[in-house]
């Protein structure tokens with residue numbers, strides 16, 4: 574049986590770059606032999622707000638969570654590889670993705686068992702960021718994402734093989750904010766340069782997937 578990849582796309586606009594990169598990632602995984610489960614959180618109407626039904630009960634790790642969350646848990650369980658694709662908002666995943674983790678990666682399912690149920694799965698977090706690789710704060714943004722996503726979420730849920738990759742400069746125009754909050758914008762890419770920039774981004778997204786799978 575072919576291995577399964579769960580691609581979790583988190584964006585409020587269907588025509589966003591994030592959704593497009595989600596498709597690129599899914600195509601690369603498919604090419605590598607994976608069955609794709611594409612979870613577009615907006616298209617499926619996922620509500621990221623925590624509910625009483627899905628709040629952990631620390632005295633009951635077998636709590637029956639809501640049917641919606643249980644269906645998401647089944648999709649996570651069925652996956653060999655999990656790839657969330659998301660825009661970086663304030664050095665974090667956006668609320669839509671954060672809420673999916675809050676509600677679905679729950680006590681007794683993702684963590685709280687003597688033997689983790691998600692052990693053996695692999696997870697690649699792929700963020701899209703407006704920042705440039707050489708921006709002053711990019712190094713700590715990357716460190717923060719790595720700490721929170723790879724260690725704080727993947728490892729905490731028993732997924733040892735996890736990585737965070739970021740596609741930078743996704744706006745195609747440099748933006749800079751200094752330590753006093755003064756904002757300046759550089760020249761936006763146009764025409765062929767813009768086309769080339771986004772084609773390179775597609776290739777980089779596919780290359781991150783291939784490298785994570787050990788294909789390059």
Ligand SMILES: Cc1cc2nc3c(=O)[nH]c(=O)nc-3n(C[C@H](O)[C@H](O)[C@H](O)COP(=O)(O)O)c2cc1C
Pocket residue numbers: 584589590591592659660661662663664665701702703704705714743744
């Ligand atoms: C609310 C908000 C917060 C953002 N915070 C960051 C940030 O902390 N670091 C960064 O590099 N880019 C940040 N950005 C830029 C987004 O990462 C970028 O606009 C997005 O990835 C573009 O993808 P899209 O076209 O699919 O929306 C932010 C954008 C928004 C709207």
